[in-house]
Amino acid sequence: MIERESPVSENRVLVLFAHPAQEKSRVNRILVEGIRDLPGVTVHDLYEAYPELDIEVRREQELLLAHDVIVFQHPFFWYSTPAILKEWQDLVLEHGWAYGSTGNALHGKRMLNAVTTGGREVAYARDGHNHFTMRELLVPLEQTARLCGMRFLAPFVVHGTLGMTREQADRHASDWRRTIEALRDDRVDLDRAVAAARLNADFDALLRD
Ligand SMILES: Cc1cc2nc3c(=O)[nH]c(=O)nc-3n(C[C@H](O)[C@H](O)[C@H](O)COP(=O)(O)O)c2cc1C
Structure with missing residues (x-):
């Protein structure tokens, strides 16, 4: 089910949710749950829409055209996205539409990931358990966004989900809502958001002066 709110804002935000x-x-x-009610924000639950992974390409492309900020929201699975988001990329980002000499449908949009990881933040470092940073592990998505003419912003990352309390999760949800609102309302300095390690480390520093 797609929950679409009437846009009242500068940017329309599409959250492609995959769990x-x-x-x-x-x-x-x-x-x-913390962002569902936001005007100008569409939450699109991919596994609910396509339990058999039978993605409707035209429907997805129309949704993309109707939004300015595209978010992949998902748990980190094997240092990547759940399978449906890979299938979605393979099918929806068509040559001649999303990339190639005539493929400019997504030009100028913004894209980012909102990711939760079981691993703690210290594990995602050169000398940590996972050896690579989140920005490094998300490079295939960054280059995909770039090939499609989109600006790839730093991810919103929630680390250490395994032992997380409800109170901690609620705090992250409130940060996530604030981030989405700022992206929607064009209050984020995009150059700084592109360069950051993650959006939710020092979010105030990423807001326009
Ligand atoms: C198939 C699978 C693969 C996973 N791979 C990773 C991983 O590569 N790195 C990591 O930090 N956590 C990994 N996890 C843990 C999930 O990221 C974690 O359970 C999830 O972010 C928690 O979010 P949730 O409460 O919404 O399910 C994996 C979990 C599963 C089931």
Whole structure:
């Protein structure tokens, strides 16, 4: 089901939400519930829409055209997205539409990931357990965005979900809502948001002066 609010804002935000086992989700569910009611924000639950991964390409392309900021919201699975988001990219980002000499449908839009990870922040570093930073691990998505003429912003990352309390998750949900509102209302300095390690480290520093 797509929940679409009437746009009253400068940017319309499309959240492509991908969690294959929502009944088991703790953190993503709280994050997504916190933004559902926002005007100008469309939450599109991909696994609910396409439980058999039978993605409707034209419908997805129309949704993309109707929005300015595209968000992939998902748990980190094997240092990447859940499978449906890969299938979505493979099918929806068509040559001649999203990229190629005539493929300019997405030019000028912004794209980012909102990711939750079981691993703690210290694990995502050169000398940490996972050896790479989140920005490094998201490079295939960054280059995909670039090839499609979109600006790839730093991710919103919630680390350490495994032992997270409800209060901690609620605080992240409130940060996420504030981030989405600022993106919608064009209050984010895009150059700084592109360069940051993650949006939710020092968000105030990423707002326009
Ligand atoms: C198939 C699978 C793969 C996972 N891969 C990673 C991973 O690569 N890195 C990591 O930090 N956590 C990984 N996790 C943990 C999830 O990211 C974590 O459970 C999720 O972010 C919690 O969010 P939720 O409460 O919304 O489910 C994985 C979990 C599953 C089920």
